[in-house]
Amino acid sequence: MTVYLVGAGPGDPELITLKAVEALKKADVVVYDRLANDKILNHAKKAKFIYVGKKAGEHYKSQEEINQILLEEAKNNETVVRLKGGDPFVFGRGGEEMLALLEKGIPSEVIPGITSAVGVPTTLGLPVTHRGVATSLTIVTGHEDPTKSEKQVKWDFKADTIIILMGIGRLEDNTKEIMKYKDPKTPVCVIENGTLPEQRIIIGTLEDIHTKDIKPPALVVIGPVVDIFKKARL
Amino acid sequence: MTVYLVGAGPGDPELITLKAVEALKKADVVVYDRLANDKILNHAKKAKFIYVGKKAGEHYKSQEEINQILLEEAKNNETVVRLKGGDPFVFGRGGEEMLALLEKGIPSEVIPGITSAVGVPTTLGLPVTHRGVATSLTIVTGHEDPTKSEKQVKWDFKADTIIILMGIGRLEDNTKEIMKYKDPKTPVCVIENGTLPEQRIIIGTLEDIHTKDIKPPALVVIGPVVDIFKKARL
Numbered sequence: 001m002t003v004y005l006v007g008a009g010p011g012d013p014e015l016i017t018l019k020a021v022e023a024l025k026k027a028d029v030v031v032y033d034r035l036a037n038d039k040i041l042n043h044a045k046k047a048k049f050i051y052v053g054k055k056a057g058e059h060y061k062s063q064e065e066i067n068q069i070l071l072e073e074a075k076n077n078e079t080v081v082r083l084k085g086g087d088p089f090v091f092g093r094g095g096e097e098m099l100a101l102l103e104k105g106i107p108s109e110v111i112p113g114i115t116s117a118v119g120v121p122t123t124l125g126l127p128v129t130h131r132g133v134a135t136s137l138t139i140v141t142g143h144e145d146p147t148k149s150e151k152q153v154k155w156d157f158k159a160d161t162i163i164i165l166m167g168i169g170r171l172e173d174n175t176k177e178i179m180k181y182k183d184p185k186t187p188v189c190v191i192e193n194g195t196l197p198e199q200r201i202i203i204g205t206l207e208d209i210h211t212k213d214i215k216p217p218a219l220v221v222i223g224p225v226v227d228i229f230k231k232a233r234l
Numbered sequence: 235m236t237v238y239l240v241g242a243g244p245g246d247p248e249l250i251t252l253k254a255v256e257a258l259k260k261a262d263v264v265v266y267d268r269l270a271n272d273k274i275l276n277h278a279k280k281a282k283f284i285y286v287g288k289k290a291g292e293h294y295k296s297q298e299e300i301n302q303i304l305l306e307e308a309k310n311n312e313t314v315v316r317l318k319g320g321d322p323f324v325f326g327r328g329g330e331e332m333l334a335l336l337e338k339g340i341p342s343e344v345i346p347g348i349t350s351a352v353g354v355p356t357t358l359g360l361p362v363t364h365r366g367v368a369t370s371l372t373i374v375t376g377h378e379d380p381t382k383s384e385k386q387v388k389w390d391f392k393a394d395t396i397i398i399l400m401g402i403g404r405l406e407d408n409t410k411e412i413m414k415y416k417d418p419k420t421p422v423c424v425i426e427n428g429t430l431p432e433q434r435i436i437i438g439t440l441e442d443i444h445t446k447d448i449k450p451p452a453l454v455v456i457g458p459v460v461d462i463f464k465k466a467r468l
Binding site for chain 2: 099158225228
């Protein structure tokens with residue numbers, strides 16, 4: 001028994017790795033959530049599928065419940081794939097699953113995926129780093145654990161490019177924080193449904209991006225690299 | 235004529251995407267440098283190969299020379315693939331190539347790859363983010379353009395995890411800078427030749443990691459997530 005924690009990439013089913021496809025092919029069970037595309041699941045020809053994501057009218061499965069499912073399935077099957085969008089360790093909670101498996105002595109292997117934080121801008125032709133413009137990038141979640149008493153994210157990142165995942169719900173609050181440290185005119189690019197046919201691009205600045213019509217899932221890219229993209233692609 | 239700027243991933247030839255393999259298959263020309271593995275080039279069955287990386291006894295091709303090669307090949311061929319390790323836009327200078335092509339009216343498409351900054355730690359089981367431990371990560375180059383008069387990188391990143399690419403040559407200088415802002419006992423994990431058979435892992439702290447025997451290419455991961463990795467995998 002092995003549990004593979006596998007990243008499916010940013011959405012486009014062609015942006016999965018050869019290694020992830022091989023793991024899906026030999027999977028007896030695939031445990032998945034909020035995947036962008038059924039074509040990815042179709043690589044798993046002989047697997048049982050267990051959906052652990054959001055469903056209209058039902059509650060989210062808690063992380064504890066998902067861990068329990070992985071433990072149960074690992075006991076009864078040779079190969080379990082836990083498939084996640086993006087990379088399992090970039091805000092994918094893969095670390096918690098790895099530790100839960102470890103505690104019960106169940107071996108796990110991790111197969112990285114292209115995180116949407118990088119893959120979505122790259123696919124557009126938006127360079128997240130660029131010589132002379134951006135020599136550092138910070139990736140941060142816009143959606144902190146609301147049960148935490150102390151705010152964990154401080155927004156005074158010095159990186160030239162800031163990329164916010166799950167950043168739409170609190171976009172106004174977070175851009176207000178960032179404007180304490182960066183010019184309000186700093187360009188911002190928001191990409192809805194990145195790498196998918198229904199992709200939409202919204203351009204603005206730190207001070208006005210929250211006034212635009214944006215629906216999640218969307219990625220927020222902040223910094224002068226957005227100007228390179230505007231010049232090259234828009 | 236189209237130039238595809240393609241990311242080959244962190245090294246392991248199985249960590250390339252299906253989309254990158256398709257581009258290689260139809261390539262008439264592949265322009266590549268410092269690739270970890272010949273197996274990746276073998277996907278390009280009908281292509282002419284042009285190596286533009288470092289060669290013993292010869293000079294590096296300058297970015298300007300590489301741009302010229304891409305322009306020339308694009309004029310004479312239907313499909314040119316510019317293949318790079320990692321992701322073309324994470325310190326890959328893909329943005330400069332895209333702009334050089336644009337200036338001459340040559341269409342380009344970008345195919346992302348797994349950046350080693352994320353893919354190498356993920357493959358190890360080192361979560362670069364972890365609930366309650368790290369809600370942000372900064373990726374930075376340790377190797378700044380030495381022709382710049384002003385130092386561009388300020389090292390007071392507030393991110394919980396800092397990942398340095400090309401960080402070995404100036405490791406002592408850079409960790410000294412980071413210790414102005416972070417505890418000298420902050421754990422550090424260095425991975426040489428990540429995802430490849432000759433991979434080596436070196437563990438230390440901000441204050442002592444520069445004293446260890448480390449050879450490039452290597453990735454530096456700094457932050458409390460390293461302790462999770464030590465507990466889970468070492």
